[in-house]
Amino acid sequence: MDATHGSTNIWAPFRSGLEWKLALWAKTRGPSSTALSELLEIDDIPRRLDLSFKNAKELNTIIDKHLPKRPKFQLRKVTIGNETFELYMRDIIPCIRSLFGDPELSKHLFLAPERHYSDANRTMRIYCEMNTGKWWWSAQAAVEASLPGATIIPLIFSSDKTQLTVFGNKTAYPVYVTIGNIPKDIRSKPSRRAQILVAYLPTSKLDTITSKAARRRTLANLFHECVHQIVAPLETAGVAGVAMARGDGVWHRCHPLYATFVGDYPEQVLVASTISGDCPKCTVPHAALGDSTDYPLRDLASVLDVFELEDGHPTVFHAACKGARLKPTFHPFWEGLPFTNIYLSITPDILHQMFQGVVKHLVTWLIETFGEAEIDARCRCMPPNHNARLFTKGISSLTRVTGTEHKDMCRILLALVVDLPLPNGASSKVVRAVRALLDFVYLAQYPAHTPTTLDQLDAALQSFHDNKDVFIDLGVRSDFNLPKIHAMRHYRPSIELFGTTDNYNTEQTERLHIDFAKVAYRAGNRRDHVPQMTSWLERREAVRDHASFINWRLAGHPSPSTFSATPPPLHMHMKLTAHPSATASFDSLTNDYGAVDFANCLADFVILHNFPDLSRAARTAKANELRIPLRKVPVYHVLKFHNYDALQRHDASDTLDAIHVRPKTSDSRGRPVPARFDTALLDASNRDPLGVEGKRIIQVRVIFTIPDHAIAQLFSPSRPPPLTHLAYVEYFTPFTSPNIDDKTYHITRSIRNGRRVAAIVPAGEIRRSVQLYPRFGTAVPRHWTSSNVLDECTYFRVSPFLDKHTYMTVY
Known part of the structure; x- marks a missing residue:
């Protein structure tokens, strides 16, 4: 039977592979619905291609009626005070079931807690x-104390209001959910569809409320009421369990539990019902x-006791909240969630706490300390690298x-501050403070941690x-009473509780x-946009499924699995052009290339290759x-290649890298x-990828x-060259x-008899x-540029901060 008709039609409900590919393009890559309909009206295209749909509306009907979908969005009315708001949400349990039951993910799911160790004596636990x-x-x-045989499903929620338009005030407030049973490498890839949009929260600014304090309280209560409607089924399902199939x-028998919340600081404060400015x-x-002190x-239990006062006299309730430094929230969404401690569930935020928080502050302090001119001059003289951005105009502006x-x-x-002078020996303390913060940022991003x-x-x-007080002295x-600086004290406990920060x-x-x-917003006509966004998303998800x-x-x-069954080899995968x-x-x-000793x-x-056992003098x-023929x-x-994970994890992603060599x-x-x-790291020993030994x-250079024809003349057939591609390189001095x-x-450069030491290597x-960081001295020589600094400068520092792979290698 024809594979495109009858029971063997794998494209059903579409007639053919052509029709299916057109539908897939239209819903994932194509234009608006109006443009698609106009395309199909050209020269009777549906008849010529034997399509079962003649416009976008008919295509949507096929998708809506015949393709299975993830849970549909429902419109809920939420009333706060005298105002009613629209909440578009999905039923949380079917959303969890669709993730847990995804056939593409079934072989990867974690179904039980595990302890991993890096040593045979099981003293070095891996997180x-x-x-x-x-x-x-x-x-x-806790669950199995009353119901043995449970499968825990840790729920990872995230929420954040986002701007939909560059100009104007259109916003959306999406809430996402995923499950910790799915490996983090899969969860982090949008193409794997391991995260589900579970709701669009109302985005009203409540302009009718003139009091700012009252407006903030109402918005907080609106948030908690909406999220409570989303998570309410977990109050029963988390305790009794729900039958789900992989x-x-x-x-x-699955027990979905609220495990972690992912959000920036304002969202964390909102979720925890705490005062802005507090932890x-x-x-x-x-x-x-x-301070460097840990606090409990x-x-x-005490917080819930405070919120129970909400049913009593308002004055007593507000006073109790003020004493506990809590926002007066009427029934926070997490008060009835089983086995959930909201203050444990708030997790570190690398993006906003570190890069958009601590690092942002640090850059400002350094510019104020050393001045814009010298900082920007050093930026303009950094050597190029495939993984590094050149700030050709500096960073101060x-x-x-x-x-x-x-x-x-x-x-x-x-590199921007390490040689700059300051009075009273403050330079060393600034350098140590900068190095310490950068170390923390990179260590916090490790994909696996041990007690060490x-x-x-x-x-x-x-x-x-x-060392931070040096900035006060200057x-x-x-x-330093900044919540984002204090938040660094919570990184280690969170990693030990919930795994590494990339979770x-x-x-x-x-x-x-x-x-x-x-x-989703741009796919509609911008009027009454939320219902249009939900319909568009449902159809797109159905097509992708x-x-x-x-x-x-x-x-x-x-x-095929994205994970390898065995760890990758230590060598890299090179990729060069065909010609x-x-x-x-x-x-x-x-x-042109500077390869002065090439011949x-x-x-x-x-x-050396043909006679490896000869003495140096005999080889010379x-x-x-x-x-040379x-x-x-x-x-x-x-030269392009993949850097394998420095920790040699078999399920880790490679990172792309490149060496540029051109006149x-x-x-x-x-x-x-x-x-x-470009400069590079050479390893002829093929030893441990970590460290510089x-x-x-x-x-x-080349x-x-x-x-x-030259290979045949230069090398013995019994000892062919080790690799087709070779490189002429100039050495720097060994690591000390x-x-x-x-x-x-x-x-610094390796020099012998007044010439740079060079060699040809595979x-x-x-x-x-x-x-490499040039050693600029107290002021950058004005004739140095990014393109000549490697030749003009004599002494260098090896940058450990190029990327996470470099940091783990040369830390």
Whole structure:
């Protein structure tokens, strides 16, 4: 039977693969409904293509009637005071069931808490996924005390109001939910659809209420009432359990529990019903936020006792809330949730607390301390790197700085201040404070932690507190009573409870806003936009679910796992263009690429490979006698590769990296483009990827191949060259001990007989790109630029902050 008709039609309810692909394009990549209808009206396209729909409305009807969907949005009316608001929400239990029962995720689900250790004696516990944390163990024990055989489903909620329009005041207030049973690497990818939009909260500003305090209280109560309607089914389901089937058909008695909340500081304060300016988790006084002292968490039972007074006299209730530094909230949504402590559930926020909080403050302090001119001059002289942004105009004039830009600043921040002088020896304390904060930022983002790395996290925080008063001495700050600085004290307990911070990162929420709010809004006609957004999202989800089903049918089996069964090898995956960028003569290699000893190094490489057991003197003699049967080689200007996870986790994602090696040239408009020869980390030993033992810093001058005819003449058939692609590199001095203050490795060029030490090495021994910090001295030489600093400067520091992979390698 024809595969496109009858019972074997895998495209059903669509007639053919062509019709299905058109529908998929229209709902995931295509234009507006009006534009689609106009397209289908051209020259009778539906008849010519044998389509079952003639316009967008008919396509929507097919999707609505024949494709299975995730739970539909429902309109609920919420009344606060004398005003009624519209809440668009989904039933939370079917949403959880759809995630737990997704066939693509069934083989990856975590169904029980686990303890992982890095040593045979089980003394070094590893915290990674949510099920490796202590919270899951305690929740499992609490539930099973009365109902053994439970499967815990930790719910991860996130909410954040977002702007829908660049101009105007259109906003949306989405609430997302996912489950901790799904590995974090899958949850972080929007394409895996492991997060569900569960509601759009009302966005009214309540302008009719003239009192600002009353307006804030009403908005807070509106939020809690709406969220309570969303989570109300959990009050029963969390205790008694709900039968749910995995995607492979195995049934479990599941207990969905509110585990963590992901949000920025205003959202945390709103959820916890605390006072803005206080810590939403613990009892620290506002005047002690900048201290290095730990304070106990807020006592949930005492807080609930305060809120129970809401049914009594308003004056007594408000006084009790004021005494406990709580907002007078009428029935916070979490008061009836089982096995839930809202003050435990509020988790660290790398994006807003660190990059948009602490780092933002730090940049401001440093600019005030050292001045805009010198900071910006150093920015303009940083060497280029594939992973680093060049701030060609400095950083002092930037406005509305994004989290990504603050991340980029972190890569170079230490280099901007490390040599600058200050009176009374304050420079060392500033450098130590900067280094400590950067260490904390990078350690906090580790994808797996042990007690050792958590001790390092604590040590970095303590080092910052030991040195932060230098900014007070310099007149930059009067105190450090900032909630985001205090929040750093809660990182270690949260990691031990719920796993590493990438389990609950607000960056994921910010990314979800694009698909679930901004794109959804633009797909409609902007009038009465929320119902249009919900319909658009339901259809898009249905089409994407159907796409997964069709791919499963076409493959004859479930989609292959994104996880590898075995850890990746230590070597990298190189990727070069199919054809070389150019063919360079030996003279061009000397004059244009700076490879002044190319011929001698090639001879040394050949002899060393052919005669590895000869003494150095004998190899040198043979190299001097060797005749090189070529005068030009094919060269490549970019070497791309994947950096494997530095911790060698088998389920981790690779990161892209590149080495740029090119002479000066001109662009399409005739403007000069300076030469670029990147620095990299060379590892011929293939040892532990962490640490610097056996590794050297190099500058790559040429990436090339030896033509086949020359290979036959230079190498014995029994000992072919190790790799097709080779690299001419110049060495820097070996790693020694890090500097005491900045804790970086200091290096300079390796020089022998007045010439830079160079060699030809297999390109596969280049592990990753690195960025070097020039030692600027007290002032940047004005003739230094980003393109010439590697040649003009003599001494360098190895940057540990290029990215998380570099930090774990050279920390």
